[in-house]
Amino acid sequence: MSIPKLDYSKLDGLVTAVIQDWKTQRVLMVGFMNEEAFQKTLETGKCCFYSRTRNKLWIKGESSGHFLIVKEMRTDCDFDTLLISAEAIGPGVCHEGYASCFAKQLNENQEFVYVDKQTYNPDEVYKN
Amino acid sequence: MSIPKLDYSKLDGLVTAVIQDWKTQRVLMVGFMNEEAFQKTLETGKCCFYSRTRNKLWIKGESSGHFLIVKEMRTDCDFDTLLISAEAIGPGVCHEGYASCFAKQLNENQEFVYVDKQTYNPDEVYKN
Numbered sequence: 001m002s003i004p005k006l007d008y009s010k011l012d013g014l015v016t017a018v019i020q021d022w023k024t025q026r027v028l029m030v031g032f033m034n035e036e037a038f039q040k041t042l043e044t045g046k047c048c049f050y051s052r053t054r055n056k057l058w059i060k061g062e063s064s065g066h067f068l069i070v071k072e073m074r075t076d077c078d079f080d081t082l083l084i085s086a087e088a089i090g091p092g093v094c095h096e097g098y099a100s101c102f103a104k105q106l107n108e109n110q111e112f113v114y115v116d117k118q119t120y121n122p123d124e125v126y127k128n
Numbered sequence: 129m130s131i132p133k134l135d136y137s138k139l140d141g142l143v144t145a146v147i148q149d150w151k152t153q154r155v156l157m158v159g160f161m162n163e164e165a166f167q168k169t170l171e172t173g174k175c176c177f178y179s180r181t182r183n184k185l186w187i188k189g190e191s192s193g194h195f196l197i198v199k200e201m202r203t204d205c206d207f208d209t210l211l212i213s214a215e216a217i218g219p220g221v222c223h224e225g226y227a228s229c230f231a232k233q234l235n236e237n238q239e240f241v242y243v244d245k246q247t248y249n250p251d252e253v254y255k256n
Contacts, residue, residue, distance in 0.1 A: 004238050010180060011139075016158055018146050025153035030144055030209045042238070052138060075240045076229035077222055081158045083230040094205055101204035102211040110132050110170070112203045 003039055007079040015080055019047060019093070022071040022085040028093040029101040031060070033082065045070050047086060064125045066090035091120040131167055135207040143208050147175060147221070150199040150213040156221040157229040159188070161210065173198050175214060192253045194218035219248040 006015050014032040021028055031049035033041065037057050040048040047068035048059045061067030072085040094101040096118075103116035134143050142160040149156055159177035161169065165185050168176040175196035176187045189195030200213040222229040224246075231244035 004234060004240055016144055018155055018158060020155060027146055027148060027155065027211050030146060030204065073234040073240075074230040075232050075234075076158065077224050077226075077231070078229075079240070081229075083155050096205050098205075101206075101209075102202040103205070104203050106132060106201040106203075112132055112201075112207070 003035065003042070004075075005079060006035075006038065006075065006082070008035060010078075010080050014050060014052075015082055017047070017049065017082040017084055019068055019084050019086050022087055026100055027102055028068070028086070028088055028099070029060075038082075041070060041084075047084060060093075061089065064090065064095070066093060066125075068093070092118075095122055095126060097122040131163065131170070132203075133207060134163075134166065134203065134210070136163060138206075138208050142178060142180075143210055145175070145177065145210040145212055147196055147212050147214050150215055154228055155230060156196070156214070156216055156227070157188075166210075169198060169212075175212060188221075189217060192218065192223070194221060194253075196221070220246075223250055223254060225250040 008015055013034050017031050017033050019028045034050040037048045037050045046059055047070060048057055051058050067089045068086040070084055070086055074083040092099045097120050098116050099119045103114050104112040105115040107113050136143055141162050145159050145161050147156045162178040165176045165178045174187055176185055179186050195217045196214040198212055198214055202211040220227045225248050226244050227247045231242050232240040233243040235241050
């Protein structure tokens with residue numbers, strides 16, 4: 001299978017991947033993919049990222065079961081960012097127990113505070 | 129004015145900023161901000177980015193008039209990504225003449241092809 005052209009040069013071998021809920025249009029998370037992670041995403045139909053802190057590939061959902069099933073993929077004018085429309089399996093994408101990782105909003109006092117409610121208890125999902 | 133806490137350490141002094149249309153929820157573009165760009169965004173209410181290729185700040189719209197007016201800001205669990213809900217002034221955000229920079233979709237042949245139609249003629253807007 002050929003791999004679509006993307007430009008990994010601007011971020012040391014990575015492209016940014018924005019994951020958007022295919023029905024609600026809500027932005028669920030942002031991660032990074034190297035070429036291997038992108039290829040794995042294409043092959044499996046599940047979003048696979050490259051962890052910069054752990055220095056390895058990870059399929060979103062591999063420990064929680066909260067997979068992100070690819071519905072549509074787009075790229076931007078520079079070919080260095082992916083916008084993936086996905087179906088989020090399970091109650092939430094964020095490992096802190098929220099539907100979206102973007103659960104914190106800037107308030108009038110210039111502080112980011114949680115405005116969303118948890119959709120599940122992360123302690124029951126992410127054991128160990 | 130105090131500056132809200134963000135983590136710039138993972139991307140060499142930058143955070144990723146996803147810009148989403150405040151009404152349609154469409155993702156319009158993705159850029160990067162250093163702390164100065166973020167501060168300028170807060171102060172002016174217009175999205176300001178750091179250009180990695182030109183190595184300088186730029187206010188989106190400074191040459192085209194297509195400003196992005198901040199309506200809401202969110203950050204994620206790691207404080208290293210911004211999700212900005214914005215009003216896009218003008219016919220399009222992309223310098224190639226499209227409403228969104230994400231005008232190309234992956235097709236069945238694993239190629240990214242334009243699926244959107246241009247909303248303006250970039251040659252008439254980006255004059256030198």
